[in-house]
Amino acid sequence: MNDYSERLLADSSRRKDKARFRPLILIVVPLIAVLFQVYVPRFFPFISYLELPLLITMHFALTRREPISSLLYGAAIGLVQDSLSNQKIGMYGIVKTLVGYFAASVGMRFDTENPILTFILGFFFYSFHQFFYWVLTRALLGQLVNFDLQQTLLFGVLNAAVALPLFRLLDKLKVTPHT
Amino acid sequence: MEFLLNRYRNLTVLLVVVAAQLLLIAYQVKTSKDVPLLRLWAVTAVTPVERILEVVRRNTWGFVEDYFVLINTRSQNDKLRKEVGQLKLDNQYLRTELSTADRARALSVFQSRAPSKTLAARIIGNGTGANSKVVFVDRGSGSGVEGGMAVVTPDGIVGKVVAAYPTASLVLLITDVNFGAGVISQKNRVHGTLKGQGHDGTVLVDYIQNEEKIEIGEWFYTSGDDRIFPKGFPVGQVTAVRSGRNLKEIYVTPSGFQGGLEEVLIVLESVHQPIPDVEISSPGIKLTAPPPESQENPASSQTSGMFTTDADRLKDQYKQVGEAQHHAYGQNPYTSTPPDFSKLPGLREAQPPAAVAVPKVKPAMDNPGPPPAPTPRPKPVAPLLITDPTDADPNEPVLAAPPRREPKLDEFGQPKQPRKP
CATH class of the missing domain: 1.20.5 (Single alpha-helices involved in coiled-coils or other helix-helix interfaces)
Structure with missing residues (x-):
């Protein structure tokens, strides 16, 4: 195991380092993300590829490193998204529940402040999110929706690129122990 | 455990x-x-913020435009756009009504019913679905909006209301994959089902057999079969037609999305409208304009009622001829002289149908002026359906016979034989 791999793997002390957020931040930030997704693409349609609620869920799970709270947080954000769509309620809820759980599990093992790892995780979770949503749409609702792999991979890269500065920004909202 | x-x-x-x-x-x-409570909470939490954002955006951007670019132009433009939209709807309604064959009936129908009652709404946000095409509008159940109502623009249909909340409504656009509506082609009246494709470009018209004839550029209208959209609203123009295994693949460009979607009309009470007819031009057949109303006695055409048909007007003209020649229709003995119908009022010159066959063609000149450049006209294949030459369009060259003298009639109504010297 070299230095780099040691840096990627979080040590035991970091595993215990669970980020804390103010309750208001926990409510307002996802609402802003959902609002952004609802409002901004009206004027800039190209920006609709951005899945901000997913990135917020990811960031919370990766920094919180607590599977139960992360999956509940993901479920809540997903249900809000479902409520604003014309799909059955629970589709985004299930997907984001799983993302929250897996991201928290990953956060316990890896140093998620590493930008390369953040990029890879952003890409992976976006692709997982889209693929699983497509599977649920076909399996549970019986809708014959096409899965555009090329577009999903491209948007995965773009979301991962956005995740880097966004996570930096969200890190500043964390409650540090000495404050 | x-x-x-x-x-x-x-x-x-x-x-x-x-x-x-x-x-x-x-x-x-x-x-x-559905689970209305969850949706209600989410929509009630999000849409007021959206409204505020929209108001802020419009006011800030409008402020710059109004006071630094063009004063008052924006408000005037908004007002004119609304008026143009309403006029387009009215115009379309009137055009389709007036194009019906029975004008009197169309007028009475027009008087008895009003066009669809609509409610203007503004789009304030998109839905969150990955593949769905839904938008939120700023009118909800508080304004009388209900689920299942049609959403249109003056240019065509846009979608339907799938959920109405107190402050906003969710509209499923026609481009959504879950959207379906009954449509009918303008030319051959072929019924089909409109389906969204999931992208903004085109929509699909399904369930049309390969044997049916659909042409590129043809318009599709709502058929009213779905009980959501009133019949006669434009849907879009056909951009591509392909034959499938059993059914045709017809792609239509939605006309309702022209110029972007900002304001829409929610149809609160729908009124079916007729599908406008296609104007078909036939090269060899010419239907003349209706006979002119009597210049000498204009009131005579209105004696029979408020509305007169072409037949009524012709009947009036023949009646006048009979009265002028002291001929009482249906009361004369068998051997009496029939009236001379060559003296119909408004008939400038009797031109028998045989004139069509005259090889030397001369354009009729009703109005003096410079002669038009001689243009070779193809010989008509089918006989011209000209019932009265005076009814023809004065600007249209008419095949005319050389003028001939009217034959003098004897007391039996027969042409007099010239005396031999």
Whole structure:
């Protein structure tokens, strides 16, 4: 195991380092993300590829490193998204529940402040999110929706690129122990 | 058991949460019911903020435009756009009404019914679905909006209301993959089902047999079969037609999205409209204009009632000829002289139909002026359906016979034989 791999793997002390957020931040930030997704693409349609609620869920799970709270947080954000769509309620809820759980599990093992790892995780979770949503749409609702792999991979890269500065920004909202 | 739950607490919670949501979906699918409370909370939390954002955006951007670029132009433009939209709707309605064959009936129908009652709404946000095409409008159940109402623009249909909340409504656009509506082609009146494709470009018209004839550029209108859209609203123009295994693949460009979507009309009370007819030009057949109304006695055409047909007007003209020649229709003996119908009022010169066959063609000149450049006209294949030459368009060259003298009639109505010297 070299230095780099040691840096990627979080040590035991970091595993215990669970980020804390103010309750208001926990409510307002996802609402802003959902609002952004609802409002901004009206004027800039190209920006609709951005899945901000997913990135917020990811960031919370990766920094919180607590599977139960992360999956509940993901479920809540997903249900809000479902409520604003014309799909059955629970589709985004299930997907984001799983993302929250897996991201928290990953956060316990890896140093998620590493930008390369953040990029890879952003890409992976976006692709997982889209693929699983497509599977649920076909399996549970019986809708014959096409899965555009090329577009999903491209948007995965773009979301991962956005995740880097966004996570930096969200890190500043964390409650540090000495404050 | 307790040990297992403690040991796999995370996994247990995950399974419970996922199972709960699966049950929620299963309930919705099974009962075809929604969970209105959750949606109501989310929409009520989000749409007021959207409204504020929209107001701020419009006011700030409008401020710059109004006071620094063009004063008052924006408000005037908004007002004119609304008026143009309403006029387009009215115009379309009037055009389709007036194009019906029975004008009197069309007028009475026009008087008895009004066009669809609509409510103007502004789009304030998009839905969150990955593949769905839904938008939120700023009118909800408080304004009388209900689920299932049609959403249109003056250019065509846009979508339908799938959920109405107190402050906003969710509109499913026609480009959504879950959208369906009954449509009918303008030319051959072929019925089909409109389906969204999931992208903004085109929509698909399905369930049309390969044997049916659909042309590129043809218009599709709502058929009214779906009980959502009133009949006669434009849907779009056909851009591509392909034959499939059994059914045609017809792609239509929606006309309702022209110029972007900002303001829409929600149809509160729908009124069916007729599908406008296609104007077909036939090269060899010319239908003349209706006979002119009597210049000498204009009131005579209105004696029979408020509305007169071409037949009524012709009957009046023949009646005048009979009265002028002291001929009482239906009361004269068999051997009496029939009236001379060559002296019909408004008939400038009697031109027998045989004139069509005259080889030397001379354009009739009703109005003096420079002669038009001689243009070779193809010989008509079918006989011209000209009932009265005076009814023809004065600007249209008419095949005319050389003028001939009217034959003098004897007391029996027969042409007099010239005396031999």
